[in-house]
Amino acid sequence: MKIYQIYTSLYLEYGPQGWWPLINYEGKNTSKFGKQEAYHKQDYSFPRNSLEIFEVCLGSILTQNTSFTSVIQSLHNLNKAGALSPKGIKNMPLETLKTCIKPCGYFNQKAKYILEFIYFFEDLQGQIPNREALLRVLAIGEETADSILLFAYNRPEFKIDAYTKRILLDLELINEKVKYKEMKKLMEDSLEGSYQDEKEQVILYQEFHALLVNHAKEFYSKKPYGEGSFLRKL
């Protein structure tokens, strides 16, 4: 019950967020950070094709422990190199790939991760991957798996990230030791009944995650975490 209050409170404050950003999107409601980041507020038709699905997956890997502005830079680098696609990246020299994704950090690891993911992605042949299969891919842990399922494939999997945990901790809804699966279950169970169908469920999960990040960037990025956060008053 309280979890859903957090959502409504955040939504009232910030409105729809329009994740996941796609760099080539040119719509009306994109100007969160100018043209650099292409969000699509209140447009839930994304991703619309295989290339956009791939771009979201790529971003999910590149953003691991990295700010998303760096991801946007890297995606633009790949795009300019004509390599924002599975084949484009495979046909590119490894060193060039590393140079393109350098802004994201961990470029040696992530270059390897991306290639590993591409083999997996091509084997799918357009099918939706299941969570267990995703987790077997080198590069994909629980959060990235949920990120890919929720934002690339519009599947109802709640994504937990460091910000989400920090907020739940601050509101004393969890303890420090909780595992990913427990937080995920807490969120999903708490939200049960707050949607009519699967489509609404996916939109709720997507917006909730984006709202948590947006709120955390302002109130949970520097210590002491949560200072001035209106969520404490719920």
Next chain:
DNA sequence: AACCAGGACGTGA
């Protein structure tokens, strides 16, 4: 100058 960023993996206990 630390610290954080929309984490995952390998290792040894």
Next chain:
DNA sequence: TCACGTCATGGT
């Protein structure tokens, strides 16, 4: 299972 080290650039 879990605690800890490693990976690395960029912004504040």
